[in-house]
Amino acid sequence: MSDCKELIGNLSDFIDGELDLNMCQELKKHLEGCRNCRLVADSLTKTVKLCRDGVTEDLPESLKESLNQKLQARWKAKFDKN
Numbered sequence: 001m002s003d004c005k006e007l008i009g010n011l012s013d014f015i016d017g018e019l020d021l022n023m024c025q026e027l028k029k030h031l032e033g034c035r036n037c038r039l040v041a042d043s044l045t046k047t048v049k050l051c052r053d054g055v056t057e058d059l060p061e062s063l064k065e066s067l068n069q070k071l072q073a074r075w076k077a078k079f080d081k082n
């Protein structure tokens with residue numbers, strides 16, 4: 001998996017620990033070489049951790065959804081302008 005868009009799409013699963021080991025390795029490898037994805041992953045991880053310090057264990061679907069949309073928008077802004 002080397003496609004950034006695909007990676008962003010898998011990030012929430014990665015953070016939820018729902019990706020299998022191979023996917024995790026691919027993801028980590030990509031993050032090491034891709035600063036933009038690393039920044040996105042970083043902020044997503046922090047956000048999820050913040051949420052998990054609260055009462056609920058799982059992110060509400062609506063929050064997940066809007067997070068993904070924000071991240072994808074940010075990603076687009078960085079990569080789509082040439």
Ligand SMILES: [Zn+2]
Pocket residue numbers: 003004007030034036037
């Ligand atoms: Zn990337």
